[in-house]
Amino acid sequence: MRGKSLFGVTIELAAEKRRAFKGAFQAHRVGSAMTSEMRASAYHVSRTEADIARIAGDSLCIAFQVKGGGLLDTGGDRVQSFKDGDMAISYSDLPYRATPGGHDEFHFRVITVPFDNELMLGGQTRDLLATRFTETAYARPFRALFNAISERHAHLANPDAEVAHIARLAIMARGRLAPGMPEVRAALRSGLRYAAEEIMARDKHQQKLTPAKVALELGISVRQLHVVFEHAELTFARTLASMRISEARRLLVERPALPVTEVAYACGFDSLATFYRLFAGAYGMAPGEFRASGSLH
Incomplete structure (x- = not known):
């Protein structure tokens, strides 16, 4: 129909x-x-x-x-x-x-x-x-x-x-x-x-x-x-960084046993300092704090 x-x-x-x-x-x-x-x-x-x-x-x-x-x-x-x-x-x-x-x-x-x-x-x-x-x-x-x-x-x-x-x-x-x-x-x-x-x-x-x-x-x-x-x-670099940060955000909540360091490397970051800086810039808190909040919102 x-x-x-x-x-x-x-x-x-x-x-x-x-x-x-x-x-x-x-x-x-x-x-x-x-x-x-x-x-x-x-x-x-x-x-x-x-x-x-x-x-x-x-x-x-x-x-x-x-x-x-x-x-x-x-x-x-x-x-x-x-x-x-x-x-x-x-x-x-x-x-x-x-x-x-x-x-x-x-x-x-x-x-x-x-x-x-x-x-x-x-x-x-x-x-x-x-x-x-x-x-x-x-x-x-x-x-x-x-x-x-x-x-x-x-x-x-x-x-x-x-x-x-x-x-x-x-x-x-x-x-x-x-x-x-x-x-x-x-x-x-x-x-x-x-x-x-x-x-x-x-x-x-x-x-x-x-x-x-x-x-x-x-x-x-x-x-x-x-x-x-x-x-x-976004530029090429910022687009890629945004994709990686979004993936890290997902892993932090869905895989709580995975250390933050391993989350960063699993998402393609080769620098923890860069990962922490970009994550805080995107979500206003450190990766560990975000995980503790237990939210994807």
Whole structure:
């Protein structure tokens, strides 16, 4: 019912499978966009001309097949195979039919951005049939920006700006905007920052996590890495320190038997003095005092 009323799709499920069907759906607004996430038993879904006439979306859709791929038929003998981890970019009001690849559950995320000629820089989007995103040099920042927007716990300083950024990267990926446009380059910088933050979050416990190491993994120079943080709330160094302090805060409460010194080293600090100074600056008390308070608030 939600699929029919919110997304304007037709869902088909054999009668004998309906009793065992299970699923969960959630959606929230991020700036002008809507992000949705679905986990459910496998079923056939289509968007027909009648569905489009009933509920027009007029949106750019950026989808991520987390788990449970299958076949996507957009008509005219255009059938694509989607597997776990694939992404797709399309216009909402074009027909398609999706067939699951198996009987297992699927997990799917999508960001829908209402059509806005100014936001999309005049890039044509209304003829974009659903097409699998091709892995290019832009894949890492594109995926990182998608993750930041679609995950509810992510902090976005300017949601509308990030929505504009991912829309422009998506349209550029489909060949409708030039990579050298200033707005597209700004979008790429935003994606690179989120990609850098993903690396930092993953490796923050490493004491030798340097800008050079992060830049190398992203395939950019150290100078370029610092440039992508120029318009962020925090610099590279302050972002990493904040991640480490937050992790230390969690460990202090969740692992009360772990000595404060080991907490500091486990979070990537190589200097106790630095750890104590930054922790006190963030929470107004020493690590030991914070632990004694027994609170994560």
